[in-house]
Amino acid sequence: MTATSATSAASATTITPTAARVVDAVKVYGTGDTGVRALDGVSVDFPVGRFTAIMGPSGSGKSTLMHCAAGLDTLTSGTAHIGDTELSSLDDRRLTLLRRDRVGFVFQAFNLVPTLTVAENITLPLDLAGSKGGKGGKGDSGDKEWIDALIDVVGLRDRLHHRPSELSGGQQQRVAVARAFAGRPDVVFADEPTGNLDSRSGEEVLGLLGRAVRQTARTVVMVTHDPVAAAHADEVVFLADGRLVDRMESPTADKVLDRMKAFEVPS
Numbered sequence: 001m002t003a004t005s006a007t008s009a010a011s012a013t014t015i016t017p018t019a020a021r022v023v024d025a026v027k028v029y030g031t032g033d034t035g036v037r038a039l040d041g042v043s044v045d046f047p048v049g050r051f052t053a054i055m056g057p058s059g060s061g062k063s064t065l066m067h068c069a070a071g072l073d074t075l076t077s078g079t080a081h082i083g084d085t086e087l088s089s090l091d092d093r094r095l096t097l098l099r100r101d102r103v104g105f106v107f108q109a110f111n112l113v114p115t116l117t118v119a120e121n122i123t124l125p126l127d128l129a130g131s132k133g134g135k136g137g138k139g140d141s142g143d144k145e146w147i148d149a150l151i152d153v154v155g156l157r158d159r160l161h162h163r164p165s166e167l168s169g170g171q172q173q174r175v176a177v178a179r180a181f182a183g184r185p186d187v188v189f190a191d192e193p194t195g196n197l198d199s200r201s202g203e204e205v206l207g208l209l210g211r212a213v214r215q216t217a218r219t220v221v222m223v224t225h226d227p228v229a230a231a232h233a234d235e236v237v238f239l240a241d242g243r244l245v246d247r248m249e250s251p252t253a254d255k256v257l258d259r260m261k262a263f264e265v266p267s
Helices: 005-013 062-069 093-104 118-122 124-128 139-154 168-182 199-216 253-261
Strands: 018-029 036-047 051-055 077-082 104-106 185-189 218-221 235-240 244-249
Touching: 005 036, 018 104, 018 253, 036 077, 036 244, 051 062, 051 077, 051 199, 062 185, 077 139, 093 104, 093 253, 104 168, 118 124, 118 139, 118 185, 139 168, 139 199, 168 185, 185 199, 199 218, 199 235, 235 253, 244 253
Parallel strands: 051 218, 051 235, 104 185, 185 218
Antiparallel strands: 018 036, 018 077, 235 244
């Protein structure tokens, strides 16, 4: 085999690492005739360093998928993984530590602590962990550099000493995004992060999530019902009736809207 062909063969077998994934995921709420199958054998991966949106009609299972992938809920069967760690193998304490150290969350409600400043809200995950050290043994210096870079990414340097009540909704959500990335998680899960924002603020937050992925090499998985929001992602995963039905690379709002129309039930 020539050097060129060997390189080609190696490239062909290169596997993109995944920040999170579920395999044959089944989630059933209730039992017997009243049981609801929210996930029905879903297998999907969320690659490292990518922004993925999850879409589908109401009741399609998109929020359930996110909650199970993030370790906020448990699967009835199948497996969920953060990196190489299978979540069902962890006891409650280790699962709590994994969510604290390796997963970030952004919700529709900003969930900021009203008595803390912007700076204190951003560093809250590190304070709760009892260490400013961050990952990789970088210590205080590495952590401060990371937080300092995040503040620039989210554009909040002139608001660090303000409290949440002194900020607009869009600014509060930017604080929430910075807080989600503060601990250098493997993956950040965002559940309808623009749901409480006007269109302009929503665009700012979505642009911020995209920049955070590109500039910090983190992974974002976002649940949304909005085709415009989904168009900010690198890829859209579509669910219907608890099943994975499609994936779309390089989405546009129009292409996503057309795909969503296929799920509509004729009246």
